[in-house]
Amino acid sequence: MTLLEPDDPATSSGYADHPERMGFFTDTSVCIGCKACEVACKEWNHVPEDLLGFTGMSFDNTAGLGANTWRHVAFVEQPRRLGRQESGLVAADLPAGTVEAARDRTPASLGLPSHDGATGSASDMEFRWLMASDVCKHCTHAACLDVCPTGSLFRTEFGTVVVQEDICNGCGYCVPACPYGVIAKREDDGRVWKCTLCYDRLTVGQEPACAKSCPTDSIQFGELGELRERAARRVEQLHEAGVESARLYGHDPGDGVGGTGAFFLLLDEPEVYGLPPDPVVTTRDLPAMWRHVAVAATALLTVAAAVTWGSRT
Amino acid sequence: MNAHDSSQTDVRLDDSPELRPEREATVGSAGRRRRPQRGERLMVPDAEFRSYYGRPVLQETPWQAPDIAGYLFLGGLAGASSVLAATAELSGRPRLARACKTGALCALGGSLYALIHDLGRPQRFLYMLRTFKVTSPMSVGTWILTAYGPQAGLAAATAVTGLFPRLGRAATMGAGLTGGAVATYTAALVANTAVPAWHDGHRELPYLFAGSAAASAGGLGMLAAPLAEAGPARRLALAGAVAEYAAAKRMERRMGPVAEPLKRGPGGLLLRLGTGLSLSGAAAGILLGRRDRRAAVAAGAALLAGAICTRFGIFHAGLDSSRDPAYTVEPQRARLSHPSQAPS
Numbered sequence: 294m295t296l297l298e299p300d301d302p303a304t305s306s307g308y309a310d311h312p313e314r315m316g317f318f319t320d321t322s323v324c325i326g327c328k329a330c331e332v333a334c335k336e337w338n339h340v341p342e343d344l345l346g347f348t349g350m351s352f353d354n355t356a357g358l359g360a361n362t363w364r365h366v367a368f369v370e371q372p373r374r375l376g377r378q379e380s381g382l383v384a385a386d387l388p389a390g391t392v393e394a395a396r397d398r399t400p401a402s403l404g405l406p407s408h409d410g411a412t413g414s415a416s417d418m419e420f421r422w423l424m425a426s427d428v429c430k431h432c433t434h435a436a437c438l439d440v441c442p443t444g445s446l447f448r449t450e451f452g453t454v455v456v457q458e459d460i461c462n463g464c465g466y467c468v469p470a471c472p473y474g475v476i477a478k479r480e481d482d483g484r485v486w487k488c489t490l491c492y493d494r495l496t497v498g499q500e501p502a503c504a505k506s507c508p509t510d511s512i513q514f515g516e517l518g519e520l521r522e523r524a525a526r527r528v529e530q531l532h533e534a535g536v537e538s539a540r541l542y543g544h545d546p547g548d549g550v551g552g553t554g555a556f557f558l559l560l561d562e563p564e565v566y567g568l569p570p571d572p573v574v575t576t577r578d579l580p581a582m583w584r585h586v587a588v589a590a591t592a593l594l595t596v597a598a599a600v601t602w603g604s605r606t
Numbered sequence: 607m608n609a610h611d612s613s614q615t616d617v618r619l620d621d622s623p624e625l626r627p628e629r630e631a632t633v634g635s636a637g638r639r640r641r642p643q644r645g646e647r648l649m650v651p652d653a654e655f656r657s658y659y660g661r662p663v664l665q666e667t668p669w670q671a672p673d674i675a676g677y678l679f680l681g682g683l684a685g686a687s688s689v690l691a692a693t694a695e696l697s698g699r700p701r702l703a704r705a706c707k708t709g710a711l712c713a714l715g716g717s718l719y720a721l722i723h724d725l726g727r728p729q730r731f732l733y734m735l736r737t738f739k740v741t742s743p744m745s746v747g748t749w750i751l752t753a754y755g756p757q758a759g760l761a762a763a764t765a766v767t768g769l770f771p772r773l774g775r776a777a778t779m780g781a782g783l784t785g786g787a788v789a790t791y792t793a794a795l796v797a798n799t800a801v802p803a804w805h806d807g808h809r810e811l812p813y814l815f816a817g818s819a820a821a822s823a824g825g826l827g828m829l830a831a832p833l834a835e836a837g838p839a840r841r842l843a844l845a846g847a848v849a850e851y852a853a854a855k856r857m858e859r860r861m862g863p864v865a866e867p868l869k870r871g872p873g874g875l876l877l878r879l880g881t882g883l884s885l886s887g888a889a890a891g892i893l894l895g896r897r898d899r900r901a902a903v904a905a906g907a908a909l910l911a912g913a914i915c916t917r918f919g920i921f922h923a924g925l926d927s928s929r930d931p932a933y934t935v936e937p938q939r940a941r942l943s944h945p946s947q948a949p950s
């Protein structure tokens with residue numbers, strides 16, 4: 294692939310005159326898990342309902358991104374401190390009745406908050422709760438867009454990646470191509486769907502519905518260059534505050550997808566949130582694949598000729 | 607704190623960036639430092655693999671096995687049969703050529719049915735012809751099939767009816783030349799995805815698919831052509847089966863842990879069955895299929911069955927590898943901790 298301006302996908306997609314590249318900076322350190330983004334997205338984009346049930350995954354009953362979930366809030370409970378924070382949780386001794394009822398299973402304390410700090414025999418329990426709102430990354434080198442055979446997926450003037458539902462024929466190729474597992478096929482509809490970064494709102498100067506609704510500004514929308522600077526300052530600020538696990542994800546134009554239009558501040562490794570630690574756009578290897586295909590096809594013709602004429606008939 | 611001279615307690619009513627206090631909140635900064643270490647305890651990097659509740663990182667590939675795995679087989683059979691038809695025609699084996707041409711056309715018909723049937727919006731099939739994108743093996747494949755299909759059809763029609771022999775010969779040559787691409791491009795199709803077992807095999811899959819396609823075309827030739835003309839079919843089947851086996855072995859070795867789905871589970875079982883059937887079919891064809899018509903038929907059938915198993919095996923192994931987050935996360939982790947050892 295020859296992409297002249299690696300960090301400016303709109304220009305490399307042929308837009309001569311276009312607005313700044315827009316994106317999301319999702320700062321998960323201030324996410325409170327309210328799921329306002331999930332709701333706002335569904336409302337604005339008329340996304341149909343999906344899972345109605347319980348997953349057993351902390352407060353996450355959405356489960357993951359998909360055709361009918363374009364924002365997904367992940368919840369992770371961890372037995373470790375967040376910065377210098379005291380959790381106020383105690384590991385209490387279990388009542389005898391509970392132990393008995395558990396029989397051969399191992400009962401675990403849920404560490405419910407203590408009011409007087411002296412419940413049971415417990416000491417302070419380390420605990421933190423990670424929440425993160427996930428979304429399509431609007432990759433600089435988007436695999437979904439590369440492989441789409443109909444041209445349904447396209448690059449907007451804002452540098453984002455959008456599906457045209459009147460073109461998509463539901464071939465499904467973009468689905469396994471996306472290294473983040475974002476885009477998916479809506480079963481009763483046959484076409485694929487994902488976050489559009491509210492293309493309709495952007496064209497009239499509005500911010501996307503999720504960013505608009507986020508009460509803590511965990512989701513920040515803006516010009517990507519400015520967001521990256523802001524994010525770098527934010528990581529420093531958190532490190533100074535003792536939150537040394539803060540790190541950025543997707544901000545680096547040198548990564549396997551050329552950086553993402555939607556990037557994140559995370560408090561643990563990406564895979565803990567269900568994100569791939571080092572995603573690559575597989576089209577990067579496509580020149581090598583075409584070479585091998587050409588050699589294999591030629592070998593097939595050569596061998597067929599050889600077995601026909603190479604020996605006595 | 608005075609709410610009027612600070613934005614810290616303001617409820618935000620507009621989008622002015624100055625009025626966004628919450629985003630500056632430094633979580634975890636409150637509390638005492640009661641422990642010797644500063645701030646939070648930075649954990650030693652976990653040795654064990656971590657994921658989000660064991661959920662896959664990738665989406666489930668929305669392709670149906672009978673359609674797409676079936677197409678991998680049928681496309682390979684059609685392409686390689688056209689190649690064999692061309693050499694058979696040029697070397698004066700009309701009945702082998704005719705058998706291969708008809709077989710190729712039937713396989714092509716099945717391919718097109720499978721491809722269209724798998725679409726979420728089959729009536730939009732022709733939207734595939736809106737663009738040509740070299741970054742999309744599916745787009746390239748569509749155009750390869752568009753070039754190949756009419757020639758394969760013409761070759762079969764003229765061979766069966768006996769009409770327009772010169773046109774038929776030209777079409778046979780054209781189908782033979784494009785047939786090589788039809789039989790192999792599907793390797794790039796599956797390899798250009800994030801599915802670990804498909805993508806990590808991108809160097810060997812074209813050879814594996816070419817071998818499997820050659821073996822199945824050889825099998826078809828043995829099955830349908832008279833013994834006297836089927837010599838090239840027998841030898842092509844042997845060469846194909848051996849190439850398929852060698853490519854599969856090499857792929858498994860190079861892929862490391864990601865090769866597990868190719869060895870275990872339904873994918874692994876199908877692949878072992880496929881290799882076994884192909885190799886024994888090819889051997890039987892060479893050793894017994896020369897004189898014994900029934901042995902030739904059995905060997906041909908085994909080769910076709912072997913190719914079906916191989917393609918379905920690759921298909922299922924890929925799906926399995928995408929369902930387990932370990933196959934996505936662990937190679938990427940390894941790449942991050944040893945950048946120098948990253949495969950280029």
Ligand code: SF4
Pocket residue numbers: 429430431432435436437438454470471472473474475476487
């Ligand atoms: S995250 Fe996936 S769906 Fe979104 S632009 Fe990147 S490849 Fe496409």
Ligand code: SF4
Pocket residue numbers: 437440441442443444445446456460461462463464465466467468484485
């Ligand atoms: S499913 Fe639709 S958007 Fe995805 S690659 Fe196929 S045509 Fe393009």
